[in-house]
Amino acid sequence: xxxxxxxxxxxxxxLQDQLQSKLETFKSQGLNxxxxxxxxxxxxxxxxxxxxxxxxxxDLLKDESGTDARNYGGLDGxxxxxxxxxxxxxxxxxxxxxxxxxxxNMMYDAIARAMTFGVYGSETPxxxxxxxxxxxxxxxxxxxxxxxxxxxxxxxxxDMKENGPDIDEVERLVKEDESIKGIWCVxxxxxxxxxxxxxxxxxxxxxxxTKANDxxxxxxxxxNVHHLTDSPDTLMDIMATCKEVGNPDRVFIFxxxxxxxxxxxxxxxxxxxxxxxxxxxxxxxxxxxxxxxxNQLRHVRFFKNMENLHEHMRKHAEIIKPKFDMVLxxxxxxxxxxxxxxxxxxxxxxxxxxxxxxxxxxxxxxxAGEAGVKLTGAGATFPYGKDPRDRNxxxxxxxxxxxxxxxxxxxxxxxxxxxxxxxxxxKKQ
Amino acid sequence: xxxxxxxxxxxxxxLQDQLQSKLETFKSQGLNxxxxxxxxxxxxxxxxxxxxxxxxxxDLLKDESGTDARNYGGLDGxxxxxxxxxxxxxxxxxxxxxxxxxxxNMMYDAIARAMTFGVYGSETPxxxxxxxxxxxxxxxxxxxxxxxxxxxxxxxxxDMKENGPDIDEVERLVKEDESIKGIWCVxxxxxxxxxxxxxxxxxxxxxxxTKANDxxxxxxxxxNVHHLTDSPDTLMDIMATCKEVGNPDRVFIFxxxxxxxxxxxxxxxxxxxxxxxxxxxxxxxxxxxxxxxxNQLRHVRFFKNMENLHEHMRKHAEIIKPKFDMVLxxxxxxxxxxxxxxxxxxxxxxxxxxxxxxxxxxxxxxxAGEAGVKLTGAGATFPYGKDPRDRNxxxxxxxxxxxxxxxxxxxxxxxxxxxxxxxxxxKKQ
Numbered sequence: 001x002x003x004x005x006x007x008x009x010x011x012x013x014x015l016q017d018q019l020q021s022k023l024e025t026f027k028s029q030g031l032n033x034x035x036x037x038x039x040x041x042x043x044x045x046x047x048x049x050x051x052x053x054x055x056x057x058x059d060l061l062k063d064e065s066g067t068d069a070r071n072y073g074g075l076d077g078x079x080x081x082x083x084x085x086x087x088x089x090x091x092x093x094x095x096x097x098x099x100x101x102x103x104x105n106m107m108y109d110a111i112a113r114a115m116t117f118g119v120y121g122s123e124t125p126x127x128x129x130x131x132x133x134x135x136x137x138x139x140x141x142x143x144x145x146x147x148x149x150x151x152x153x154x155x156x157x158x159d160m161k162e163n164g165p166d167i168d169e170v171e172r173l174v175k176e177d178e179s180i181k182g183i184w185c186v187x188x189x190x191x192x193x194x195x196x197x198x199x200x201x202x203x204x205x206x207x208x209x210t211k212a213n214d215x216x217x218x219x220x221x222x223x224n225v226h227h228l229t230d231s232p233d234t235l236m237d238i239m240a241t242c243k244e245v246g247n248p249d250r251v252f253i254f255x256x257x258x259x260x261x262x263x264x265x266x267x268x269x270x271x272x273x274x275x276x277x278x279x280x281x282x283x284x285x286x287x288x289x290x291x292x293x294x295n296q297l298r299h300v301r302f303f304k305n306m307e308n309l310h311e312h313m314r315k316h317a318e319i320i321k322p323k324f325d326m327v328l329x330x331x332x333x334x335x336x337x338x339x340x341x342x343x344x345x346x347x348x349x350x351x352x353x354x355x356x357x358x359x360x361x362x363x364x365x366x367x368a369g370e371a372g373v374k375l376t377g378a379g380a381t382f383p384y385g386k387d388p389r390d391r392n393x394x395x396x397x398x399x400x401x402x403x404x405x406x407x408x409x410x411x412x413x414x415x416x417x418x419x420x421x422x423x424x425x426x427k428k429q
Numbered sequence: 430x431x432x433x434x435x436x437x438x439x440x441x442x443x444l445q446d447q448l449q450s451k452l453e454t455f456k457s458q459g460l461n462x463x464x465x466x467x468x469x470x471x472x473x474x475x476x477x478x479x480x481x482x483x484x485x486x487x488d489l490l491k492d493e494s495g496t497d498a499r500n501y502g503g504l505d506g507x508x509x510x511x512x513x514x515x516x517x518x519x520x521x522x523x524x525x526x527x528x529x530x531x532x533x534n535m536m537y538d539a540i541a542r543a544m545t546f547g548v549y550g551s552e553t554p555x556x557x558x559x560x561x562x563x564x565x566x567x568x569x570x571x572x573x574x575x576x577x578x579x580x581x582x583x584x585x586x587x588d589m590k591e592n593g594p595d596i597d598e599v600e601r602l603v604k605e606d607e608s609i610k611g612i613w614c615v616x617x618x619x620x621x622x623x624x625x626x627x628x629x630x631x632x633x634x635x636x637x638x639t640k641a642n643d644x645x646x647x648x649x650x651x652x653n654v655h656h657l658t659d660s661p662d663t664l665m666d667i668m669a670t671c672k673e674v675g676n677p678d679r680v681f682i683f684x685x686x687x688x689x690x691x692x693x694x695x696x697x698x699x700x701x702x703x704x705x706x707x708x709x710x711x712x713x714x715x716x717x718x719x720x721x722x723x724n725q726l727r728h729v730r731f732f733k734n735m736e737n738l739h740e741h742m743r744k745h746a747e748i749i750k751p752k753f754d755m756v757l758x759x760x761x762x763x764x765x766x767x768x769x770x771x772x773x774x775x776x777x778x779x780x781x782x783x784x785x786x787x788x789x790x791x792x793x794x795x796x797a798g799e800a801g802v803k804l805t806g807a808g809a810t811f812p813y814g815k816d817p818r819d820r821n822x823x824x825x826x827x828x829x830x831x832x833x834x835x836x837x838x839x840x841x842x843x844x845x846x847x848x849x850x851x852x853x854x855x856k857k858q
Contacts, residue, residue, distance in 0.1 A: 039500055040500065042497060045499040045500060050486050052485050052488075056485065068474065069693065070474040070477075071468055071693055072466070100529045100530065100720075109716075112541055115545065117579075143715070150715045151545070258501075262499040263500045264503070286537065286572070286576055288534040289692075289693070292721070292724070293693045293694065294691065295721070
């Protein structure tokens with residue numbers, strides 16, 4: 001089948017009947033498939049099971065410095081864990097703050113603290129200002145946007161381009177508006193596009209002039225080591241760049257092992273300048289006695305070094321690459337020539353981002369849901385859940401099995417076609 | 430030696446010389462002892478080492494409901510953990526919210542959320558009000574007070590009596606002042622006095638009339654099962670009482686296994702009405718994907734039931750009871766007849782609270798520190814670190830060995846005597 005946009009109304013109507021009847025066949029199978037969230041599959045989780053065996057009653061339960069890992073203490077993490085994550089994020093151990101099992105929680109806390117107390121260098125807590133705004137490169141990560149919404153931070157959509165957010169627009173806005181206090185970035189294998197920011201974008205983010213003197217880049221480097229191929233994307237070192245250009249406190253980096261070891265029992269981590277962390281640790285010392293040190297020991301003893309970490313990530317890729325390939329092949333064979341959708345082929349991360357014809361995404365997600373295929377809600381990848389063009393659908397291929405994924409993609413591709421035909425017919429009539 | 434208060438100045442001066450020379454002997458030993466924080470000892474931590482073996486790569490890594498405990502999900506905890514903590518706190522599993530490794534963090538979060546969003550039933554977030562006040566039964570737990578200080582919540586000292594906080598005063602204040610939004614309570618084996626609130630106090634806290642319609646009791650039941658004797662104190666069920674008297678949403682209960690299993694890798698838990706938790710979970714769902722489920726599995730599989738938990742706590746008592754006895758015996762033999770100090774003999778918990786003559790606590794803590802014995806800072810047990818009578822010293826006997834403790838107590842008792850003599854001489858001159 002060729003380009004849908006060249007078909008007549010009669011041809012489209014006939015096509016519609018064929019597609020609809022195919023969809024009915026799938027519906028009759030009573031499918032129950034979930035491509036909605038970026039969850040690792042059981043096989044991926046199995047890769048880390050032995051991490052559960054390296055901190056047993058028979059093992060030394062002290063860290064390198066001799067501290068009892070079972071007892072209280074260690075606000076920012078044990079020495080060897082700070083070193084490990086410093087290596088992973090290419091910063092100094094002094095710039096590392098280890099958290100609990102959730103980097104999302106660390107981001108939430110960073111925003112909550114900024115609102116109540118301000119960040120290092122703030123003259124006024126953000127929450128006491130008449131308005132606080134964040135730039136939100138979109139499509140982006142729904143949970144970033146939820147945090148902003150909860151704290152009543154106004155979100156400004158910034159278009160995602162092939163090399164990262166529309167940096168001209170970012171520069172223009174932050175230069176003129178003092179109430180813009182931050183920007184959310186997933187700079188490597190972005191959620192959902194799978195795009196890695198170019199050196200130019202990173203450089204300009206680090207050096208751009210901001211009207212707010214306490215502007216922060218929330219750099220969610222969630223997919224830092226999550227490559228799918230042997231020729232991975234490279235991301236410029238933003239911390240080093242910020243230091244070089246004289247904005248050493250501009251960036252808060254976040255990451256975690258949630259999609260490296262166990263999604264629910266990983267380790268969240270934050271990296272920032274010593275000045276930033278100094279203030280944060282002061283406040284944090286009122287909040288907690290420190291994160292779980294035994295789980296830090298588990299991680300460090302399991303991986304030992306970066307080489308093993310990267311080897312481990314190659315095993316993840318072996319499991320999930322065929323799933324990404326399945327999704328991409330289906331998109332290619334079912335949609336490409338029809339001129340009704342576009343997508344980016346990522347070199348890593350957890351998602352494939354599909355753009356339909358304008359105004360079709362909600363319809364597709366609803367239709368697929370009715371056929372037993374659950375997708376991330378349409379609009380979720382935009383602030384306030386509102387995709388202005390109603391065209392972006394986030395595909396999360398990691399959790400389902402290959403068989404399930406194939407069926408789910410068949411349904412999705414059918415739904416995209418049906419919705420596109422409806423849209424094209426409406427347009428032509 | 431008899432009552433110091435009956436001695437002449439000459440006798441006191443002579444005594445001073447003797448005491449000082451004894452202290453010099455200790456000083457020359459180069460002691461380095463720490464009685465400053467309520468930390469479990471290594472032997473206590475050893476009691477739970479086998480908890481590390483029940484969730485290995487060879488074990489089923491799913492919870493009772495079949496959910497993969499390694500993956501994302503479970504905002505409020507796994508079913509069997511909620512049941513376990515519901516049994517421990519005598520509430521319904523629906524009233525349980527499982528947290529990470531720190532109940533302090535849950536208290537901090539509860540305050541932070543109340544300030545930014547309000548609690549269930551709030552008309553205005555607390556942080557938007559001209560002033561917010563908390564009642565602080567004192568001596569109390571320094572970290573409760575630090576949280577208030579950080580959030581600029583004004584603290585009002587309430588005297589601790591033999592049966593709990595001065596309830597007449599509490600009732601009087603909350604009835605007339607709408608800005609009083611809460612009270613901090615450690616109701617069982619209180620920190621530091623080791624006092625358990627009487628039924629009358631619990632009952633009156635539950636039913637008292639409060640001007641603020643969103644008043645909350647922060648019920649830090651940290652030492653719920655931490656008995657030292659076979660005839661433990663009993664604490665009236667505040668949640669049931671609050672429900673009975675028509676104030677079902679008044680109480681936030683907190684507890685943890687920090688001093689049951691591992692201080693740094695335990696499980697924090699909160700209990701509150703379903704209405705309270707409903708609002709909290711709504712906000713929490715923006716903050717985290719949920720707490721570490723593998724650590725919940727470890728706890729539930731290790732303990733299985735309340736009987737085993739209580740048996741486990743008896744083993745803790747076997748280790749720490751001799752330490753409490755040592756402290757109490759030293760106080761008895763060294764200080765009792767001298768009429769210069771008083772203390773409460775607790776049936777559980779982690780502390781012994783020593784009251785010196787007025788104006789001696791800072792001096793004693795300083796002097797002991799100089800002799801190599803670190804105590805909790807004088808004043809720490811009061812809001813803003815200010816003990817109005819400068820007399821309260823918190824003794825934390827659990828961490829040091831019995832030998833260390835004996836020496837530390839010898840030094841402490843000497844310092845109390847020296848400081849008392851100085852005070853008495855000054856008074857008489």
